[in-house]
Amino acid sequence: MPHPSREAINVSGEQAGQRLDRVLAGNSELSRTRLKALILDGAVTIGARTIRDPGYRVNAGEIIAVAVPAPEAAAPGGENIPLHIVFEDDEIIVIDKPAGLVVHPAPGHATGTLVNALIAHCGDSLSGIGGVKRPGIVHRLDKDTTGLMVVAKTDRAHQSLAAQFADHGRTGPLRRGYLAFAWGAPSRPKGTIDEPIDRHPKSRDRMAVRANGRIALTHWQVLERFKGKDEKPVASLIECRLETGRTHQIRVHLAHMGHPLLGDAVYGQSFKTKSSRLPPPAQAALEGLGRQALHAYLLAIEHPTSGQRLEFRSELPADLVRLHHSLSAG
Numbered sequence: 001m002p003h004p005s006r007e008a009i010n011v012s013g014e015q016a017g018q019r020l021d022r023v024l025a026g027n028s029e030l031s032r033t034r035l036k037a038l039i040l041d042g043a044v045t046i047g048a049r050t051i052r053d054p055g056y057r058v059n060a061g062e063i064i065a066v067a068v069p070a071p072e073a074a075a076p077g078g079e080n081i082p083l084h085i086v087f088e089d090d091e092i093i094v095i096d097k098p099a100g101l102v103v104h105p106a107p108g109h110a111t112g113t114l115v116n117a118l119i120a121h122c123g124d125s126l127s128g129i130g131g132v133k134r135p136g137i138v139h140r141l142d143k144d145t146t147g148l149m150v151v152a153k154t155d156r157a158h159q160s161l162a163a164q165f166a167d168h169g170r171t172g173p174l175r176r177g178y179l180a181f182a183w184g185a186p187s188r189p190k191g192t193i194d195e196p197i198d199r200h201p202k203s204r205d206r207m208a209v210r211a212n213g214r215i216a217l218t219h220w221q222v223l224e225r226f227k228g229k230d231e232k233p234v235a236s237l238i239e240c241r242l243e244t245g246r247t248h249q250i251r252v253h254l255a256h257m258g259h260p261l262l263g264d265a266v267y268g269q270s271f272k273t274k275s276s277r278l279p280p281p282a283q284a285a286l287e288g289l290g291r292q293a294l295h296a297y298l299l300a301i302e303h304p305t306s307g308q309r310l311e312f313r314s315e316l317p318a319d320l321v322r323l324h325h326s327l328s329a330g
Contacts (some may be wrong), residue, residue: 007066011058020044021054024066035066043067067309076105076135078120079112086148086312091157091304093122093136094150096314099291103140103149114149121287122153138162139245146317147178147296159303173309177298178240178250179223179316181323182259183271185233192219193253197246206266207248209256217243218253228277235262235278235327249288251292262323264292281326289319 009027021039025032036054038044045065046058058064081101087094095114102109105116115135118126126135136151139160152158164174166196196212200206219241228234236259241251251267254260260268263286275283286293300311316324 005068007062007068009066011060011064013060014286015318016060017057019054020051020056020058020064023058024064028066030068038066038068043069043329048132052328055100076111076113076115076119078123079116080120081112081114083114083117083121086314087310091152092120092150092161093153094148094299094310094312097141097144097146097149097296097317099144099317102143104137109143109198111146113153114151118151126151126153141296142248142251142292142294144291145294146294146314148299148312148314150299155303157304161301164301165245168245170243173302174298175298175300175311176242176245178242179295179297179320180238180240180250180254181262181293181320181327182236182238182254183262183268183274184259184264185236186220186238186257187224188221188222190219193218193220193257193316195253195256197249197252207246207252211254215244216246216249216253218250219243220254221291224328226282229279229315230277232277234274235282237324237327250294261295262286263289266292268292279326279329281329283321285319285323285326289323291319293320293323295320 007028009024011023015023021032021036024035028035040052042050042052043066084096084098085093086096094181097114102113103115105113113135118136130282136153136158138152138158140148141147141149150161152161164172167174169175181295194217195209196211196213197207197216198210200208221239222236223239224237225233226235238254242249251261251264255267260271262268275286278286295314295316297314300309303310
């Protein structure tokens with residue numbers, strides 16, 4: 001069994017009086033969240049004392065020791081779940097994710113995930129991430145968002161893709177494009193939403209625009225506007241390009257702009273009554289959708305080995321095609 005690694009940090013005079021978790025975060029590759037968990041688990045000592053308080057104020061000259069548990073083996077098992085494979089070679093696999101498929105195991109979704117399907121399909125070739133491993137996953141889509149995802153099959157591919165997604169296409173070929181059906185019609189044809197995103201202050205399973213959140217940039221362009229029964233704009237088809245990758249970014253940003261996604265029960269709840277303005281076929285299509293109307297249609301990456309630019313496109317799935325046709329016919 002692998003042994004835990006140990007880190008030792010000597011507290012300097014400048015660090016005296018600072019919080020223990022902050023000092024550790026500034027001297028470790030581990031995240032502050034991970035370090036806080038280690039502190040609470042009793043893995044941090046100062047001298048002979050175990051310190052379980054992340055807010056403990058350190059003193060100059062103290063030596064902080066951190067016992068970091070060895071990474072656990074990948075917990076998920078392989079499951080024979082059909083995959084729509086767009087591209088595959090020895091380094092990467094690109095899949096077109098259907099609605100309802102969770103990307104990786106989490107509380108409430110221990111099985112039946114994309115990771116379970118990938119383990120069955122790829123076997124031991126999948127790359128792993130430290131801790132409880134999520135083999136090959138470098139980005140994710142929400143459970144009910146459809147479209148393109150790339151997964152690494154080797155450590156080399158994982159490192160390359162992770163770097164590309166961290167760069168968000170600022171200096172490389174990475175591009176991510178989404179098609180979103182949103183309520184209402186923006187007054188401008190295109191624009192950029194530059195609003196920071198963080199956890200909602202009262203609902204931990206939601207995100208929100210918050211002043212002290214992480215930077216988030218969404219570029220958008222209106223492709224179509226749809227009229228309601230009163231002949232006034234009731235919905236739009238908007239293309240979104242991401243320059244950052246925050247959780248629920250498009251959903252939060254469009255809702256903040258006043259145009260939440262059709263079918264979004266989390267961020268568009270207050271717009272449910274607007275469905276009465278839709279033509280009857282569109283009302284039926286939206287009712288049958290049962291999810292947010294968002295599709296990841298474009299993905300461009302640099303191949304980890306060859307350096308070739310690869311671009312993939314995905315057509316709208318059948319449920320969004322029905323919604324589109326019914327809105328267009330109105």
